[in-house]
Amino acid sequence: MTSSSSDSSEPISSAVLTRYAGALIDLAEKGKSISKVQQDLRDLEAMIQGSPELGHLISSPLVSQKKQEIIINDIAAKAKLQKLTKNFLGVLVQNRRLNILVGVIRVYHKMVSVRSGEVSVRVQIAQKMTATQEKNFHKKISSAIGSDVLVETVIAPEILGGMIITIGSYMVDDSVRRKLERLGSALKKGSNQNTVNLKEVV
Structure with a gap:
């Protein structure tokens, strides 16, 4: 995968959040793991809300890609995240889009809600x-x-x-x-x- 830069100070459009969340839920649906991925995202959201330091490391453009990779790998191991969830986080890191994670999580929840009625x-x-x-x-x-x-x-x-x-x-x-x-x-x-x-x- 190639890495593309993204200025984290730019406003995050709903289209960007929808694109990433949509890609994740489509893959989760194919793997019949929508609920498991959603639970992963709930756990991640709780971690971020409970740790201002983690929130900063995820959202700050000053944190290097390498450091974010280490953080995500550590979280994935401790939280025992699904392989799909871990890979998705890796894509966000490589695309320098980890700062949109919380927004993507919320859109994913809404998409699951719509699909389940x-x-x-x-x-x-x-x-x-x-x-x-x-x-x-x-x-x-x-x-x-x-x-x-x-x-x-x-x-x-x-x-x-x-x-x-x-x-x-x-x-x-x-x-x-x-x-x-x-x-x-x-x-x-x-x-x-x-x-x-x-x-x-x-």
């Missing part, structure tokens, strides 16, 4: 949920929708609390920020009318 749900929360909270949320949202779901969690401190749930074009904003905005609007209106029904706000 799952519903994709995006939830924004102010702080990370515990494992128990994630499990309960997944169970409740699956029950409410009547279908298995793929949940993408986004940490958004600016919403202050609560959550914003997006399913396709449908969005439910139950964030503290939104409630405060509604409260502020109601208070402004109430200052003119000398009354405000707080129950309608919160």
Whole structure:
């Protein structure tokens, strides 16, 4: 394989992520290992989220290709990754595209979701949920929708609390920020009318 350079500071287009994730899922499908590869990717994502240092080594353009190869080989051995997953990571390293790994993982999950008929749900929360909270949320949202779901969690401190749930074009904003905005609007209106029904706000 030939190595091609890529400036990691360039914006990552969805087309690039889709191309790499699509190639991986097609190969996984041929090898009947879609689920196994997906589990590998979940493990990798957890490692990256749990280690800022690893995240830096993967995303920084200042880290040499050779060092990234050593890191990936070490991770593959310790995590006992599928051969396909390891080879795919090797391609990213050689193409100097390891910085898009997290994005590719997320697109892969969405592709698996589409192929299996799952519903994709995006939830924004102010702080990370515990494992128990994630499990309960997944169970409740699956029950409410009547279908298995793929949940993408986004940490958004600016919403202050609560959550914003997006399913396709449908969005439910139950964030503290939104409630405060509604409260502020109601208070402004109430200052003119000398009354405000707080129950309608919160």
